[in-house]
Amino acid sequence: MQNNIFEPATTDLNTIQKFQLHSKFLSKNNVPVEIMSYQNLLFKKSQKSFKMTKLNCTLRYQIKHESTSIILRLEKDDCKFKEYLFLDKSEPWELKLKSQIPQLDYQTYYELEKLIGSGSFASVYMAKRKADGIKLAIKAFLKKMLIQKDPDKWRETIDNEMKVMKSLDHTSILKCYDHFENRAQCYIVMDLARGGTLEQGLKKLEEPLPFLTAKVIFRQIVEAIKHMHERGYMHRDLKPSNILLKRPMVLKQFSLIAQTDPNIVVSDFGVSSEIKKDMDIGKYCGSPGFMAPEVILCETNKNLTYDEKCDIFSLGCILYRLITNKPLFNGQNSLAMKQQNKECNLDWTKIHEELYQNQALTNLLSKMLSQDPRQRPSCEEILNSKILQVQLDNDGCPLFINYKKPKSSSIQQIKTARPSIKSISNSKLPQLSPNHFTFNNHNNNNHNNNHTNKRSGNFLLPPINSRLQTEQSQY
Known part of the structure; x- marks a missing residue:
């Protein structure tokens, strides 16, 4: 096994005007070194050498917070690991490395709770983030199976998926929070979708x-x-x-x-x-x-x-x-x-x-x-x-347009016998949202009170055979 995390640098330091990060470290042998980052490159400079490595999925890291020190650990599949003691602040490096390369030990940050799905190449677990207790999903890929399926491009596929997910930020796109990897598996931490596909x-x-x-x-x-x-x-x-x-x-x-x-x-x-x-x-x-x-x-x-x-x-x-x-x-x-x-x-x-x-x-x-x-x-x-187009009420809930208000009846009757809801014209009835539907309260012996219906239950939906009756008249 070759100890070749860093290779001799092919980039001249004079061509780099400004490093994104530049910090001082101590190697395992207490030798002072400087580590710098520039775009997708990592440089290591000592009195005797100047070396570099690329920041991609083949390189993994861990920042270990020990009692009296903070250590940066770097590792590759075909290399021995390297560890460096921080002499400067570690926070900027945590943000930089997390955005570009996978971390080593997911168990530092997450606790697996149960298996929720599995396939030929991956298993999905429900996990708890230790920092705040939030439930997330961890998808674990078995690298051996990925390599057997596509020995030339399996790494490119994982790298590409991470790059795309980290570039997107939308409420209707599955969010990726972390990416971990060791010699046997790759792990993706993402939103927990409890409702299936x-x-x-x-x-x-x-x-x-x-x-x-x-x-x-x-x-x-x-x-x-x-x-x-x-x-x-x-x-x-x-x-x-x-x-x-x-x-x-x-x-x-x-x-x-x-x-x-x-x-x-x-x-x-x-x-x-x-x-x-x-x-x-x-x-x-x-x-x-x-x-x-x-x-x-x-x-x-x-x-x-x-x-x-x-x-x-x-x-x-x-x-x-x-x-x-x-x-x-x-x-x-x-x-x-x-x-x-x-x-x-x-x-x-x-x-x-x-x-x-x-x-x-x-x-x-x-x-x-x-x-x-x-x-x-x-x-x-x-x-x-x-x-x-979907019209929304003040709460952002879709409006039920032009559907006749059901006759007053108890909630129990509504659940057992869905009323007929017929479409009528705009001139006869203003636009209604689900919370406008009211029902009589038969539990009160003194008088009947109208209760606003909560947004739940299929009885508010129009009949299947008239789903587009209103829309057809408009377009």
Whole structure:
């Protein structure tokens, strides 16, 4: 095993005008050294030598706070570790290194509580952050399995996912807090999504979602992808199984959740990529049934290119799934599905009927699923489309527009017999939000009091067969 964490420097010190960090240390042999950082490079200078190393996922660190000293430990898989005693403040180095390379010992900061999921390459644990007790998720990858799957690019995949997640900051994107690694495993600390995947939620339903619910969910997904595109990244593998629910809930009640606290989070950035002008990616990646045709063509022609509009096609497939609860491409196997996805020969007469015969909705979906990426709308244009607007009350909760107030009855009666809610015109009834619905209190023998209904329960949702009755009259 070679002790080669630092190699002879190939960069001249005179070419570096100013280091980002420059501190004094003592080596294990009490030899004074200086360690400096500049962009993605780390330099070590002593009286006898000047060496350097790159800050990437192959290098790991730990800052150990001992009783009388603070020690910086550096390690690589093929090297012996190196330790240096801080003679200056350690806080700037903690911030710098944490943002660029993985840490060594997650147990210093987190306590595993239970296993919540596992697969061929990784396991997910619920964990508690020791500093404040907050519950988070830790995804542990077994490096041996990753190397067997892709010996040349497994490191690039992990490095890329970390880079993308740390570059994004949005309420509807899974947040990465820490990245740890040792010789056997890689660990990603992220938000705990207790509600499972959107795919799991849709499979539990026996009927399509109410249109208002579908709109609320879809807008949160589009907002997340809009943020990605603005930060210069495209996802490239959007599908319901890569979209998570922060909290467990019945999807049909989703429209009762305030927009100020979104429940949807987009995850899985392993194949995400930077958006560059004149891109030459030509990489086949994604999931059949949700892939843009130009991405599928890259499987046989590596010279083809594509851009972030591939995500718009995937969003179109997700929108159709949310409204109909059926896959857009439903081949008998993955090969047949991929062929349908590639050819994209859709029966728009049938789709128009499935979209409540609403022309505005059909037009929007047809643009999103255009085989010509240039014809697809941007995320901003999708969010501004009239058919996908959601009116909110003062609490940020979606308004139930034009639905008749149910007759007064007890809460118990409402739970056992859902009332019929019919649509009426704007001229007869002002816009109502869920907290405007009132019920008689039969428990009071002296008089009846009206009680404001809390935002829970499916009885406030319009009947399935009239979900778009109002919207059709408006567009």
